[in-house]
Amino acid sequence: MPRASIPVAVLTAVVAALMLPPLVSAQAPVQGGGPAPLATGDASARPWKRYSGWPTRDTAHFNTLADQTLSPPAPTQPRKLDGPITGDPAIGAKLVADRTRGGSCLACHIMGQAGNADLPGNVGPDLSEIGNAGLKDEELFNFVYDARVYHAESIMPPWGTNGLFSDAEIGHIVAFLKTLTKPAVFQTEVDDPNKRPAPVETRDNLDELVNPGLWTVEKAQQLWTSNGPSGSSCASCHGRAEERFKNWAAGMPKWEPRLDKVLGVEEFVYRHAKATTGSSWLMQSSENTAMSVYLRFIADGEQIHIDVTSPGAKEAYERGKALAGVKVGQLNFSCLDCHSPERGGLHWIRGQWLGEQRGQYDHFPTWRTSQQDIWDIRKRFQWCNVAVWANELPPDAKQYGDLELYLAEVNAGLKLNVPGIRH
């Protein structure tokens, strides 16, 4: 199909007439000239509604990446108990293995025969002999109620302060802990998290007979040459993406001074398409995801190399780095709690491996076989938040942008390998 050549004057008029004026003054987007026109406003659906099928709990009273004033504060003193703990160790044994209660304890601790020693995690110490440790009832109680009274930076969820377990339930758990005096006996070797081999992805993610994520590339190629409401397509200005943008995505995300935030590929696609062809490819729409996969796919093999030093970018990187350490949710976890090897990274929570940050960005967007869907990095951030019982932010939240900039820098030098394929 011959490439339509659109007179600059027409394109300018169309762009100016369409909607909120694009940020650049009505200057036609020509190849190689000036910063990309970007639509202002929200880049994803408003009001933001959680994805169907995701947990529906609303944890509005606990910290998010946008607001850290919500959670109950850590107690300054351990609680004093009125008398000895009275609890039923049999109930405690069930509670520590209950997956619906935010873990619970077995997610991070080996605990003797609790839960039949079925795939416990190893983020925390092995508690199989805690009954012999000589700890007082009150100490055990306070550890579970809110370990921050003993260790301010504890990774332990504040089970009591944050209303995850009642005092009576903590009593049952303490009673059970006191019965733990022998090492765990595992049914099979993989149940022992200290012997379990870390999972390795061996599937060929770039074989379309293996990775359904690749099929979206064809869709994106069609979108690239389809005219939007303005009568032009991406190809109208940019020609062939494979040539024009063969390493563009490796330089994303990027600080955008006109919008005072970091833009990732997904948000850029929405704002730029809206301001030029008029297409409204909101973040998390199938068109947006297709384009986001495509723009990285054509840059596969390029090393991630982003700007974190120029003004604006430097501050965003520092903010992102700080956000990675902010504890959110009813379970009170930060990114680093799970993904820094100094804390939970490279350990198991139940049967799930916690990867470290370097290696967590180069393959996004990724096909997820357990979801039968492609997830981009913003959806992944949103799930991480929901998984620790925090309310997620909309995908275009500026905090996610800062976080993505930081994460991309941690992954600098790794080669783009998109779309990935993962469980």
Add this chain to the structure above:
Amino acid sequence: MADKPRLKLPKQAKKGEVIQIKTLVQHPMETGLRKDPNGNLIPRKIINKFTCVFNGKPVFSADLEPAIAANPYLEFTAKVDESGTFKFTWVDDDGTITSTEESITVS
């Protein structure tokens, strides 16, 4: 079935050679046992039959059951003695038939 099926097989082969054929079709393969967020059963909808025919003669066929995962991938071998065309067919529960063909030159 949304997209075209995907195939991988050689374009050429020697007479009598055993070739490998890989096929994949995009399909949710809904088992009929899952529930939606409101607790209602999602109705069964699967591909229940696959056939491969070469120059009109059957080569391989399979009856698929709900245990087969989404986007069924089927890989099999065929012995080719002459040039011709493979025809692949997938049949949905609702009767929809998807088919595609691929030729091979045998010398």
